[in-house]
Amino acid sequence: MLAIKDLTKTYKNGKKAVDSLSLHIAPGEICGFIGHNGAGKTTTMKCVTGILSFESGEIKVKGLDIKAHPLECKAAIAYIPDNPDLYENMTGIKYLKFIADVCGISKDKRESGLRKYAEILGLIDNLGDLVSSYSHGMKQKLALIAALMREPELLILDEPFVGLDPKASFILKEQLRELCKRGGAVFFSTHILEVAEKLCDRVVIIKDGKVAVSGDTAQVTADKSLENLFMELAGHE
Amino acid sequence: MNKTWVMLKANLANSYGIARITRNMRSKSAKPKHIAKYIGIAALVLAVGAGVLATVTSYYFLMAQALQSAGQLDTMLGVIAAACCAGSAFMSFYKAPGHLYASRDFDLLVPLPVKPGAILASKILSMYISSLGISMLITLPGIAVYGVMSGAGFLFYPAAIAMLMIMPLIPMVAGALVAFPVVWLGSRFKYSNAVTLILYIILMVIVIIGSMVLPMNMVNPGQLSADVINMASGLDFYPPVSWFAKALSGAPLWGLLIAAVSFAVLGLTSVLLARIYTRINAASRERHTRSSFKLGGVSVTGVVPALVIKDIKGFFSSYVYVLNAGIGMILFTIYNIAVIAVGFDTVAGVLELPGGEGLYALISAAVGAFCIALSSITAPSISVEGKTLWLLKSLPIRFADIAKGKILMSLTMTGPLTLINCILIYLTSGMGFVPFIAMALALCALCVFTAVFGLFANLLVPKLEWNNIVQAVKQSASVGISMIVNTVAAIGCGLFVALSGLPMETGLFASAAFLAVLSGLVWLYLLRKGQRVFDAL
Known part of the structure; x- marks a missing residue:
């Protein structure tokens, strides 16, 4: 579903945020992306979603190169950033309608998807309110509805559990598994290592823009916890 | 202190x-x-x-x-x-x-x-x-x-x-x-x-x-x-x-x-x-939620109309944006209402404009051109996206559609008001029908040019990081550049009409054609290079 090969991204100030990073996520997999602050997680995700350009390497979504086929790749991806800045002057429903219009979602599909996810995330009563009146968690839920309503093949989430209440976190985990059962894939970053350990089929630990560890969760952690492994890699043995 | x-x-x-x-x-x-x-x-x-x-x-x-x-x-x-x-x-x-x-x-x-x-x-x-x-x-x-x-x-x-x-x-x-x-x-x-x-x-x-x-x-x-x-x-x-x-x-x-x-x-x-x-x-x-929404049907709109609606909402969501970028159209309308209320000579006297009924249509067209040149609605239209730019960049839409959305949003604000003001001038000045059409065409062409050029300028010099929308809609380089270029274009056309020796309507038709060609060239640039520049933002 997602194949990143030798991705390198250098910012204008010369800082190499991502350095020859490679990873692979198969359909049906949930991949956790772990690393300390500033390790390059968000940069990698932004390169995959077409928000940032990169100078070398290759990113393929469903076998299509993001640079050569940006629209096809973006049509398959739904992305939620760590701090979703949405259109605050719109009501929730208008925002969802905008996303559905731009993504070409049919009337039936948008109505059923929107109702389903708004109901299970408990936001349906607030869809008539302005996004500017939403709390951080409500904005996060709105962004999730917009993403799930599209039924993406690849869902990319940057710190998705920050700001969500326990019920919404639980529902999100269920939905991620459901999406994978349908043949989709999930790529998400998190600092909550327990969640990553329980939820992910694969984990990728990134350090200073490079992949430090990558593989099946069970194999990578072996006889220790993901937290211990992460602390070892971070140099806190 | x-x-x-x-x-x-x-x-x-x-x-x-x-x-x-x-x-x-x-x-x-x-x-x-x-x-x-x-x-x-x-x-x-x-x-x-x-x-x-x-x-x-x-x-x-x-x-x-x-x-x-x-x-x-x-x-x-x-x-x-x-x-x-x-x-x-x-x-x-x-x-x-x-x-x-x-x-x-x-x-x-x-x-x-x-x-x-x-x-x-x-x-x-x-x-x-x-x-x-x-x-x-x-x-x-x-x-x-x-x-x-x-x-x-x-x-x-x-x-x-x-x-x-x-x-x-x-x-x-x-x-x-x-x-x-x-x-x-x-x-x-x-x-x-x-x-x-x-x-x-x-x-x-x-x-x-x-x-x-x-x-x-x-x-x-x-x-x-x-x-x-x-x-x-x-x-x-x-x-x-x-x-x-x-x-x-x-x-x-x-x-x-x-x-x-x-x-x-x-x-x-x-x-x-x-x-x-x-x-x-x-x-x-202060914002508060009412939590009383009842979900009904959700209509379907095309990509470009959806972008236009989004941009119109964005425009009206900030009185700072409307007052700064829309000031020209507000002034043009006030001018015409004042002319209807107190007569052209009185308004011309107050504004220190040359008076006389014979000059009414010409002066009004010049006032209109100046006001349209001030209305650089697209010049901050990428800058105002600010922290929400990630949305446009991550969604499956081409820059050409985003550009169409922003230009059409600008024309929705300037076009109808320009036409209404032209009709008011036509009805009150007693000018001929052909000169009226020429004036309306020239002013509408200027609306198109300000919209297309404003977007071009903003694409090249955006100001995406701001903590006050004033910085994006008033103090940014793209707004200054657009206003200067729009004004130069308006003055250039005005001088051509006044000094070419051609009948006024011919001069106005020629100006409209010139502005259309200029707009076309800028639009071609946006189509060919816009996506690359936008991706790099």
């Missing part, structure tokens, strides 16, 4: 992108590109500044000659001070809502151990600094001309400059005071943004009508000093104007009085209004 200064410094660094410029200049790889960009912007600003400077200087020179021959040269000092104060008052009236009430850093500053008065003072001073350049541009040439013609000593110049830097403080405070009740009243309504916008437009009309009544209109320099003397004598109601003249005529204590009163007014206002300021700011930001 120290904290006010610290906040002011941070605000200025943020507003004018000083940190970004410094960072860009340190980057070895991108340095040549940035140097070229900054040199280009500086050259454009200098060229326009030089043009304005030359015009203003020649105006003051003619005025000084007329006053000298009447033995009243000293009256000129009062005129300069009046220009400084009136200009500052108008600018602050216009800028106050954005500078004082639309800052995103309000939530950041209020929890800090800083007195609300210090926050208010830093905001007023920030507004003052943003207007200082224009204030100096319209007054310093007068000082230079007066100094040369009166044979003033060396100390005259620094003293005059120092006082001209202080003089705008009281008008700035006055502008802030005018904004207070408007934003306060607006903040009490559910649709606070719309109410504030309507109140401000009403207030703007009142200010424009008021300025027609006050003896502050431009004086025809060819007419004698009598006009200037009358005007100066009519300004007695504002004492600092005469204090300024006295201070520069050998009584420096009056200068100290100006400084003392100005700083006292700023200090007192900051202290007395601090609590109300924070309350109004908090109220205008």
Whole structure:
């Protein structure tokens, strides 16, 4: 579903945020992306979603190169950033309608998807309110509805559990598994290592823009916890 | 005072992108590109500044000659001070809502151990600094001309400059005071943004009508000093104007009085209004959920219409955006309503335009062109995306569609109003049908050009990081560049119509064709290179 090969991204100030990073996520997999602050997680995700350009390497979504086929790749991806800045002057429903219009979602599909996810995330009563009146968690839920309503093949989430209440976190985990059962894939970053350990089929630990560890969760952690492994890699043995 | 200064410094660094410029200049790889960009912007600003400077200087020179021959040269000092104060008052009236009430850093500053008065003072001073350049541009040439013609000593110049830097403080405070009740009243309504916008437009009309009544209109320099003397004598109601003249005529204590009163007014206002300021700011930001939505059907719209609707909502969501980018269309409409209400000759007399029924259509078309040139709605349209730009970049849409959406949004705002105003001119002027069609075509072509060029400029020099929308819609390079280019295009077409010797309608048709070709060329650039530039933002 997602194949990143030798991705390198250098910012204008010369800082190499991502350095020859490679990873692979198969359909049906949930991949956790772990690393300390500033390790390059968000940069990698932004390169995959077409928000940032990169100078070398290759990113393929469903076998299509993001640079050569940006629209096809973006049509398959739904992305939620760590701090979703949405259109605050719109009501929730208008925002969802905008996303559905731009993504070409049919009337039936948008109505059923929107109702389903708004109901299970408990936001349906607030869809008539302005996004500017939403709390951080409500904005996060709105962004999730917009993403799930599209039924993406690849869902990319940057710190998705920050700001969500326990019920919404639980529902999100269920939905991620459901999406994978349908043949989709999930790529998400998190600092909550327990969640990553329980939820992910694969984990990728990134350090200073490079992949430090990558593989099946069970194999990578072996006889220790993901937290211990992460602390070892971070140099806190 | 120290904290006010610290906040002011941070605000200025943020507003004018000083940190970004410094960072860009340190980057070895991108340095040549940035140097070229900054040199280009500086050259454009200098060229326009030089043009304005030359015009203003020649105006003051003619005025000084007329006053000298009447033995009243000293009256000129009062005129300069009046220009400084009136200009500052108008600018602050216009800028106050954005500078004082639309800052995103309000939530950041209020929890800090800083007195609300210090926050208010830093905001007023920030507004003052943003207007200082224009204030100096319209007054310093007068000082230079007066100094040369009166044979003033060396100390005259620094003293005059120092006082001209202080003089705008009281008008700035006055502008802030005018904004207070408007934003306060607006903040009490559910649709606070719309109410504030309507109140401000009403207030703007009142200010424009008021300025027609006050003896502050431009004086025809060819007419004698009598006009200037009358005007100066009519300004007695504002004492600092005469204090300024006295201070520069050998009584420096009056200068100290100006400084003392100005700083006292700023200090007192900051202290007395601090609590109300924070309350109004908090109220205008207050949002609450009703949690009573019932989901019905969700209609389907095409990609471009969805983008247009989104951009129209974005435009009207900020009265600062509407007042700054839509000011031209508001003024054009006010002009036409005024003509219908009081007649063309009266309006032309007040605006110092050439009168006479024969010139009505031509002058109105010129006013329309000038107003459209001011309406650079697309020039900040990418900048205002700010932190939400990730959405457009991550969604499966082409830049061409985004560009169409923004251009159509601009045309939705300018096109219908331009046509309505053209029809009003046609109905009231008695002009022929063909000249009317030519005028409407030329003005609509200018609307298209301002929309397409504004987007082009914003794509090349966007300002995506801002903590006050004023920085995006008013203080950004793309807005300045667009206004200059739009004005040059409008003046160029106007000169062609006036000087080509062709019948007016032929000249207007040719201008429309020229603007259409220019718009087409810019649109081609956007289609070919726009996606690449947009992706790199």
